[in-house]
Amino acid sequence: MGEQTGPGKRRLGVMGGTFDPIHHGHLVAASEVASQFHLDEVVFVPTGQPWQKSHRAVSAAEDRYLMTVIATASNPQFSVSRIDIDRGGPTYTTDTLRDLRRLNENADLFFITGADALAQILTWRDTDELFSLAHFIGVTRPGHILANPGLPEDRVSFVEVPALAISSSDCRARVAQGDPVWYLVPDGVVRYIDKRKLYRHDG
Numbered sequence: 001m002g003e004q005t006g007p008g009k010r011r012l013g014v015m016g017g018t019f020d021p022i023h024h025g026h027l028v029a030a031s032e033v034a035s036q037f038h039l040d041e042v043v044f045v046p047t048g049q050p051w052q053k054s055h056r057a058v059s060a061a062e063d064r065y066l067m068t069v070i071a072t073a074s075n076p077q078f079s080v081s082r083i084d085i086d087r088g089g090p091t092y093t094t095d096t097l098r099d100l101r102r103l104n105e106n107a108d109l110f111f112i113t114g115a116d117a118l119a120q121i122l123t124w125r126d127t128d129e130l131f132s133l134a135h136f137i138g139v140t141r142p143g144h145i146l147a148n149p150g151l152p153e154d155r156v157s158f159v160e161v162p163a164l165a166i167s168s169s170d171c172r173a174r175v176a177q178g179d180p181v182w183y184l185v186p187d188g189v190v191r192y193i194d195k196r197k198l199y200r201h202d203g
C-alpha cells in the first residue's frame with residue numbers, strides 16, 4: 001500500500017455518503033471493513049452537495065448529519081465528521097481526504113465504497129490525486145458487481161460484507177408510500193424521519 005502504511009500509524013476508515021437516510025447497509029459495511037482491516041476508527045462523512053446526485057432533491061445537510069450521528073452514536077469505533085458539509089460547495093473526495101490527512105497526520109486512510117460507487121469512481125474529480133491520498137476498499141452490494149474499474153492494483157482491496165439489499169432510495173420511497181422502514185434503518189433514525197416529516201410528499 002505504498003507510503004500510506006507505516007508502523008505505529010492509526011488506521012482510519014472513511015465512509016463517505018449522502019446518507020439520505022443512513023441505513024444498516026452502510027453500518028454493516030463499515031463494521032465489517034473495520035474488523036477485517038483492523039481499523040482503529042471509522043469516520044462517517046456526510047456529503048455537503050453530492051454533485052452527481054444533482055438530478056434529484058437531497059435532504060438538508062443538517063438532517064443527514066444528525067441521522068448519521070444518531071445511527072453511529074452507540075459504537076465507540078464510529079465517529080461523524082462535518083468537513084464536507086462545512087466546506088460548502090460541491091463535495092469532492094479529494095478535498096475530503098486532503099482535509100482528513102491534515103487533521104490526522106499520523107494516520108493511514110482507508111476509503112470505503114460500495115460496488116456501485118466504486119464502478120463510478122473514474123468519473124470523480126481529480127482521480128490521479130485521489131488514489132495517492134488513501135487506500136480504497138470496495139465492498140460487495142446486492143445487485144452490483146464488485147470489480148476494479150481501473151484503479152492502480154496496489155491502491156484498492158475488496159471485501160465481501162454480509163449482503164443487505166437496502167438503499168436510501170428504497171427507504172425514501174417506502175416512507176413516501178407509508179410503508180415501514182423499521183429494521184432497515186436504526187430505530188432512532190426511524191423516529192427522526194418521523195419527527196422531521198422527511199420523505200413524505202406532504203412533509
Ligand SMILES: Nc1ncnc2c1ncn2[C@@H]1O[C@H](COP(=O)(O)OP(=O)(O)OP(=O)(O)O)[C@@H](O)[C@H]1O
Pocket residue numbers: 016017018019020024025026029112113114115116117118139140141142164165166167168169170
Ligand atoms: N446496502 C449496501 N451495501 C453495501 N454498500 C452500500 C450499501 N448501501 C450503500 N452503500 C455504499 O455506501 C456509500 C454511500 O451510499 P449512499 O449514501 O449514496 O447510499 P445509497 O443507498 O446508495 O443511496 P441512494 O439509494 O439514494 O443512491 C456508497 O459507497 C454506497 O455504495
Ligand SMILES: O=C(O)c1ccc[n+]([C@@H]2O[C@H](COP(=O)([O-])O)[C@@H](O)[C@H]2O)c1
Pocket residue numbers: 015016017018019045047050052053091092093094117123124125
Ligand atoms: O469526488 C467526487 O467527484 C465524487 C463524486 C461522487 C461521489 N463521491 C463520493 O462518494 C461517496 C458516496 O457518494 P454518494 O453520492 O453515492 O452518496 C461520497 O463520499 C461522495 O462524496 C465523490
